[in-house]
Amino acid sequence: MPGTEGDGSEAVSSPGHPSPTTRLSTLDVLKSALRCIRRDPVLAVPFAVVGVLVSLVDWLRQHDSVPMVPTDALSQSVSVNYAVFPQGTARTARHIGALVDLETRYLLWAVGLEVLVPLAVGIAGWVTITRVLDTHSGPRALSRYLVALAAVISIPQLLGGFSVDITGFLFGLLLLAVALFVLTRLFLLPALLVTGSGFVTALRQSYRRSRGQGMTIAGLIIVIGLAYWGLATVPVAGGFLSTAVVAPVHAVAVGTVFSTDSRETAPSPADHIESRDARSDESQ
Amino acid sequence: MGRYDPPGTGHNPEVSGPKDNVAVAWTHQAPDWFRGSTQPIRRGKTLYVGGNGLLALDTETGKRRFSFQGPYHSAPAIAPASIYQTKTLGITGSDGVYGLNASGGRELPFTDMSVGGERWTGPQSPTPGFFGPAESTTPVTANGTIYTALPGTNSIVALNPNSGEILWQQTHHKDEAVSGTYNRPAVDDGLVFVTAWPQEATAYRADTGEQHWHRELEEMTVLPPVATDEGVVIQTRESVQLRTRSDGALLWERNLDGNVTDSTPAVANGTIFVADERESLHALSLATGETRWTVPFDGKTTPVVADGRVYAVDSLWALEAFDVATGEKQFEYHPSEVPLSPPMVGDGMLYLANRGRVLALEEA
Numbered sequence: 001m002p003g004t005e006g007d008g009s010e011a012v013s014s015p016g017h018p019s020p021t022t023r024l025s026t027l028d029v030l031k032s033a034l035r036c037i038r039r040d041p042v043l044a045v046p047f048a049v050v051g052v053l054v055s056l057v058d059w060l061r062q063h064d065s066v067p068m069v070p071t072d073a074l075s076q077s078v079s080v081n082y083a084v085f086p087q088g089t090a091r092t093a094r095h096i097g098a099l100v101d102l103e104t105r106y107l108l109w110a111v112g113l114e115v116l117v118p119l120a121v122g123i124a125g126w127v128t129i130t131r132v133l134d135t136h137s138g139p140r141a142l143s144r145y146l147v148a149l150a151a152v153i154s155i156p157q158l159l160g161g162f163s164v165d166i167t168g169f170l171f172g173l174l175l176l177a178v179a180l181f182v183l184t185r186l187f188l189l190p191a192l193l194v195t196g197s198g199f200v201t202a203l204r205q206s207y208r209r210s211r212g213q214g215m216t217i218a219g220l221i222i223v224i225g226l227a228y229w230g231l232a233t234v235p236v237a238g239g240f241l242s243t244a245v246v247a248p249v250h251a252v253a254v255g256t257v258f259s260t261d262s263r264e265t266a267p268s269p270a271d272h273i274e275s276r277d278a279r280s281d282e283s284q
Numbered sequence: 285m286g287r288y289d290p291p292g293t294g295h296n297p298e299v300s301g302p303k304d305n306v307a308v309a310w311t312h313q314a315p316d317w318f319r320g321s322t323q324p325i326r327r328g329k330t331l332y333v334g335g336n337g338l339l340a341l342d343t344e345t346g347k348r349r350f351s352f353q354g355p356y357h358s359a360p361a362i363a364p365a366s367i368y369q370t371k372t373l374g375i376t377g378s379d380g381v382y383g384l385n386a387s388g389g390r391e392l393p394f395t396d397m398s399v400g401g402e403r404w405t406g407p408q409s410p411t412p413g414f415f416g417p418a419e420s421t422t423p424v425t426a427n428g429t430i431y432t433a434l435p436g437t438n439s440i441v442a443l444n445p446n447s448g449e450i451l452w453q454q455t456h457h458k459d460e461a462v463s464g465t466y467n468r469p470a471v472d473d474g475l476v477f478v479t480a481w482p483q484e485a486t487a488y489r490a491d492t493g494e495q496h497w498h499r500e501l502e503e504m505t506v507l508p509p510v511a512t513d514e515g516v517v518i519q520t521r522e523s524v525q526l527r528t529r530s531d532g533a534l535l536w537e538r539n540l541d542g543n544v545t546d547s548t549p550a551v552a553n554g555t556i557f558v559a560d561e562r563e564s565l566h567a568l569s570l571a572t573g574e575t576r577w578t579v580p581f582d583g584k585t586t587p588v589v590a591d592g593r594v595y596a597v598d599s600l601w602a603l604e605a606f607d608v609a610t611g612e613k614q615f616e617y618h619p620s621e622v623p624l625s626p627p628m629v630g631d632g633m634l635y636l637a638n639r640g641r642v643l644a645l646e647e648a
Contacts, residue, residue, distance in 0.1 A: 097402050100403075103369060
C-alpha cells in the first residue's frame with residue numbers, strides 16, 4: 001500500500017508534530033486529521049449538519065413525484081467515490097433529464113433540492129478547511145469555492161456521466177492510473193481556493209505543490225473514496241454517515257497536507273489547535 | 285400505443301389507409317444505430333418508432349424531429365405526465381422499462397448533444413442468462429398508468445408515468461425456473477387481462493393489481509389477449525377462445541388446428557382476424573367463433589384493421605391487405621429489407637418500421 005508507515009515515506013519526528021521538512025504518509029495524515037477533529041470537535045459540526053440535510057434530501061427525492069435514481073456507486077461491489085471537494089455520497093440522485101419540461105412548481109422544488117445540497121456541502125467544506133488552516137478568507141474565496149464545486153458536480157451530469165468501457169485489464173489499469181494522477185494533482189485545490197487563490201492559480205499551485213507527495217495523496221484518495229462509498233451503502237443512514245463521518249476527515253486531511261507543504265510559511269493545523277487550546281486555557 | 289388501444293384490438297375506427305394498392309410516399313433513412321421492427325405509433329403529426337433508440341418523425345414529410353440512441357426497442361405508449369409539460373413515452377427494451385420525454389428533451393447550445401430525452405429508468409430486467417437478452421415487451425397506457433410486462437421476468441407492473449415508480453407488481457410462477465414472460469396486456473374497464481406461457485390467463489384489477497380471476501388453459505402456448513365487450517379473446521397454439529370478462533369462464537373455443545407461436549389477433553366490428561401460422565388467415569365471428577372467411581396466409585402476423593381493410597405483415601417481410609367483409613386480397617407489398625413491422629394506419633397512409641428505415645405507404 002503506497003504511502004503507509006514503513007513503506008519508504010520519510011520519518012515523522014513525532015505524531016501530530018511533524019517537523020517542517022518531513023513528508024507525511026497516508027496514515028500519518030489520517031491520524032493527524034482525526035487528532036485535529038478530536039481536539040477541535042467543532043470541525044465535525046458543519047458536515048454533521050449537512051449529513052442530516054443529505055439524508056433528508058434522500059428521503060424527499062424518494063417520496064416526491066420527480067424521478068430519481070439510486071446512486072450508481074451503491075450498486076457496485078466496490079467503488080472509490082472521490083470528487084476533489086469534501087462531500088459525502090448521497091444514496092439517491094436526480095438526473096438532469098428528469099428536470100427537463102417539468103411544470104414550474106415541480107421544477108422550482110427539484111432544482112431547489114439539487115442546489116441546496118451542493119451549497120450546504122460547499123459552505124461546510126469551506127468553513128471546515130478555513131478553520132483547520134486558521135485562515136481568514138472573504139466572500140470572493142467562498143464564491144470561487146462554490147463555483148468550482150458546482151462545476152465538479154454538474155459537468156459530469158451534463159455530459160451524462162464519465163463512463164468508460166474497460167475492454168482489457170491493462171487498459172483499465174492505465175485508465176485508473178491516469179485518473180488517480182489527475183485527482184492527486186487536484187487534491188489541494190479546495191485548500192488553495194479557501195486561502196483566496198484564483199482558479200488558474202489554484203490549479204497551477206495544486207499541481208505544483210502535490211508533486212513529491214503523490215503516493216501519500218493517492219493513498220488518501222483511495223482510503224477516503226472507499227470510505228465515502230462504504231458508509232453510503234449503509235441502508236437509510238448511508239447518506240448521513242458518508243457525509244458526517246468521512247467529509248470532515250477529508251477536509252481536515254486536505255488542510256493537513258496543505259499545511260505540511262506550507263510549513264515554512266505557516267504553522268500546522270495541530271499547532272493552530274494547540275494554540276487555540278492554549279489561548280482557551282489561559283482565559284480560564 | 286402498439287395495437288392501437290388499451291384493449292389491444294388493433295382496430296382504429298377513425299382512420300383509413302390505402303385501399304387498393306400502395307406506393308411509397310416517403311422513406312426515412314434512420315441513423316446507423318436504428319434497428320426497427322416494432323409498430324410505430326402516432327401522436328398528432330409526430331410518428332414515434334422504437335428500435336435501439338427512439339425516432340420521432342414528421343408524419344407528412346418523414347423529416348426527423350429528433351432521435352436518440354438507447355436501450356429502447358418496443359412500440360412506445362404515450363402517457364400523460366401530470367408534473368411535466370410534455371407527455372411521457374413508456375417504452376421497453378431487453379434491460380427494462382424506460383420513460384422518455386415525448387418532445388425529445390432540449391438540445392445543448394453549441395453542441396450536437398441533447399439532455400432530457402430519458403426521464404426515468406423504471407424497473408430493470410435481470411442480467412441476461414443462457415438464452416441471451418430478453419425480448420422487449422409492449423407497454424400499454426390506460427387511466428394515466430403504464431402497464432407492461434417486465435422483460436426477462438414473469439412480472440407485470442403498473443407504473444407511474446411521472447417517475448416510473450411501481451404502483452403494483454404481480455408475478456406468476458415466482459419460484460419456477462422455467463416459465464414465460466407475460467404477453468402484451470389488454471386493459472379495459474378497470475381490468476388488466478394478461479396471458480403467459482405456460483397455460484396462464486389472468487385478470488387483475490387495474491387500480492390495485494389485485495387478482496380478479498385466474499385460469500389455467502389446456503394449452504401451454506398462449507398469445508396476447510384482446511379485451512372486447514363480449515369477452516376476452518385468447519389465442520392459443522391450436523385454437524381461439526372467448527372467455528367472460530367477469531370470471532374467465534369459457535364461452536366458446538374454436539380449434540383452427542394452428543401452430544401459433546408469435547401472432548396476435550385483431551378484433552373489429554364483431555369479427556376476429558387471426559392467423560393459424562400454417563396456411564390461413566381466418567375471420568371468425570366474435571359471438572360464436574364461426575368462420576366468416578379464410579384466405580391463404582402461411583406465416584405469423586399481428587394484423588391491424590381500419591376502414592374496411594385488414595393489413596397483415598406476413599412473417600415480418602410481406603405486407604398484405606384484405607377486404608374485411610370478404611377476405612379478398614387487395615394488394616401485397618414487399619420491401620427491399622427485412623424485418624417489416626406491423627403497420628400503423630393514419631391519414632390514408634401506412635407507416636412501418638423496416639430495419640434501418642421507416643416507410644410511409646400511400647394509395648397508389
